[in-house]
Amino acid sequence: EVAFLNGRFLPLADATVSIEDRGFQFGDGVYEVIRTYRGRPFEVAAHLARLDRSARAIQLHQPYPEARWSQLILEGIERAAYPESKIYLQVTRGAAPRDHSYAADLVPTVVMTVRELQPIAAAVKSRGVAAMTTEDIRWGRCDVKSINLLANVLARQQAKQTGVYETILVKDGSVTEGSVSNVVVVRDGSLITAPEGPRILSGVTRAVVLRLARDHGVAVHERYPSQGDLFAAEEVFLTGTTVEVLGVVEIDGKTVGSGQPGRLTNRIAEWFSAQTV
Numbered sequence: 392e393v394a395f396l397n398g399r400f401l402p403l404a405d406a407t408v409s410i411e412d413r414g415f416q417f418g419d420g421v422y423e424v425i426r427t428y429r430g431r432p433f434e435v436a437a438h439l440a441r442l443d444r445s446a447r448a449i450q451l452h453q454p455y456p457e458a459r460w461s462q463l464i465l466e467g468i469e470r471a472a473y474p475e476s477k478i479y480l481q482v483t484r485g486a487a488p489r490d491h492s493y494a495a496d497l498v499p500t501v502v503m504t505v506r507e508l509q510p511i512a513a514a515v516k517s518r519g520v521a522a523m524t525t526e527d528i529r530w531g532r533c534d535v536k537s538i539n540l541l542a543n544v545l546a547r548q549q550a551k552q553t554g555v556y557e558t559i560l561v562k563d564g565s566v567t568e569g570s571v572s573n574v575v576v577v578r579d580g581s582l583i584t585a586p587e588g589p590r591i592l593s594g595v596t597r598a599v600v601l602r603l604a605r606d607h608g609v610a611v612h613e614r615y616p617s618q619g620d621l622f623a624a625e626e627v628f629l630t631g632t633t634v635e636v637l638g639v640v641e642i643d644g645k646t647v648g649s650g651q652p653g654r655l656t657n658r659i660a661e662w663f664s665a666q667t668v
């Protein structure tokens with residue numbers, strides 16, 4: 392593994408921060424996860440723009456300009472030398488004696504790790520995955536990619552305990568997104584997915600997929616799918632950096648469509664993979 396902390400690369404075991412870091416004590420920070428295809432980082436500009444937006448939204452001074460991050464990411468990938476890498480970036484507000492409010496002059500803690508990416512098995516992609524629904528108990532700024540992930544952690548663990556792949560979050564009857572992915576429902580041949588806004592993370596993969604769909608003449612409705620839409624859907628799929636485009640074939644024990652990843656899902660997955668070469 393490769394680790395980077397506050398300006399230098401160092402062995403992961405030596406990359407330690409203070410117990411008074413506000414990331415540790417308050418979850419006061421933001422992050423990104425980027426992956427490589429053929430050793431090259433995918434959609435870096437979109438990820439870095441989102442990191443900037445997340446940081447601004449919480450008045451955190453994100454100290455590295457895009458050019459510095461881009462160069463660091465490339466260096467990290469090169470040092471790690473994996474076939475494919477998963478790059479984790481995190482900026483917290485820094486270390487200070489514990490107090491909810493903070494001083495303006497804190498020095499942010501900047502972290503990057505590069506680990507080997509294990510792609511989702513081809514068999515899982517072709518069979519699709521099962522999911523469950525649960526109440527979306529998250530805060531009102533899910534567009535901020537905050538390291539405060541407790542609600543997502545609990546939702547993901549529920550999936551694990553239930554023996555399904557992902558948890559689909561439902562807020563007041565509306566499908567927002569997954570615990571680690573965005574959710575797209577197919578009805579009457581068009582895509583329905585939650586609109587960008589404070590209730591979801593603006594997924595980088597979501598944006599690529601919606602653009603590809605529109606370019607290929609597929610109608611896209613950015614509105615919240617209802618729970619009814621979910622269960623009446625012809626197809627459902629997830630999008631995300633790690634899940635890419637992944638068909639959901641069962642939700643809460645009920646079969647989605649034919650019980651296999653749908654035709655449109657498969658076509659979109661193909662369009663998407665053409666973007667990654």
Ligand code: PMP
Pocket residue numbers: 424543568569570571572573592593594595596597630631632633
């Ligand atoms: N929603 C949530 C809650 C996530 O954690 C992720 C993964 N970062 C996504 C959506 C998908 O976003 P992206 O396509 O940018 O990875």
